[in-house]
Amino acid sequence: MDELATSVVLQHGLIGDMRFFSPVRANYFFAWSEKSASLVDSEKAINAGTYKFSKLSNKRRDNNVETFADTKRVLLILSSSKTAQQIVQRLEPILTLQERYKFTLLIKMHPGSLFSMDELHNAVASSKIELYKEEKIETLDFDFAFIEQSTAALDV
Numbered sequence: 009m010d011e012l013a014t015s016v017v018l019q020h021g022l023i024g025d026m027r028f029f030s031p032v033r034a035n036y037f038f039a040w041s042e043k044s045a046s047l048v049d050s051e052k053a054i055n056a057g058t059y060k061f062s063k064l065s066n067k068r069r070d071n072n073v074e075t076f077a078d079t080k081r082v083l084l085i086l087s088s089s090k091t092a093q094q095i096v097q098r099l100e101p102i103l104t105l106q107e108r109y110k111f112t113l114l115i116k117m118h119p120g121s122l123f124s125m126d127e128l129h130n131a132v133a134s135s136k137i138e139l140y141k142e143e144k145i146e147t148l149d150f151d152f153a154f155i156e157q158s159t160a161a162l163d164v
Contacts, residue, residue: 019058023047039114042075082111083150092127102154103135117141 011132015034023029029048037055039045045053052150084102086095099115106113113135117125129139140148 018056019044032070077153079109079111081114081150081152082106083114083116083145083148083153085116085145085155086121086155090123092131093122095123095128099132106135111151112136112138114138114140114148116143116145116148 014036016036016038017032017034018038019040023044026047030050032048032050032052035052037045037048037050037053039048039053040056040058042055045055082102082105084099086098090098102113105111111130114129115132115137117123117128117140121141125139125141
């Protein structure tokens with residue numbers, strides 16, 4: 009008689025709607041954290057951590073944490089099509105941080121976004137901002153990133 013293979017599901021996104029995380033049909037669910045494991049509420053859920061945060065966790069353990077004040081280039085990834093005014097409103101908290109910490113802000117729009125880059129450029133002309141749309145994220149030089157909607161860009 010053949011033995012069945014052990015199956016594992018890796019958490020691949022933030023846990024929002026529990027209908028997509030339960031019941032766990034695999035043998036194990038490897039969660040990003042103890043909190044995620046408890047949200048899944050299954051004896052199959054194991055706190056396995058995630059590579060997305062392991063570098064930062066190691067720095068904390070080594071007492072060698074880079075501070076936000078050391079950040080020189082911050083990337084903001086926007087994926088929705090908004091008006092320039094809506095984007096400027098969304099930027100206000102980040103522009104406040106930029107003024108305080110003196111970093112260069114890079115804004116990367118989704119290539120399929122339908123708003124005018126010229127309109128955005130005019131709206132943020134007074135700030136030190138680099139605008140990108142067609143470039144691939146992995147070609148941009150940045151130290152820290154804010155993501156508007158999706159955790160998918162964390163994989164970069």
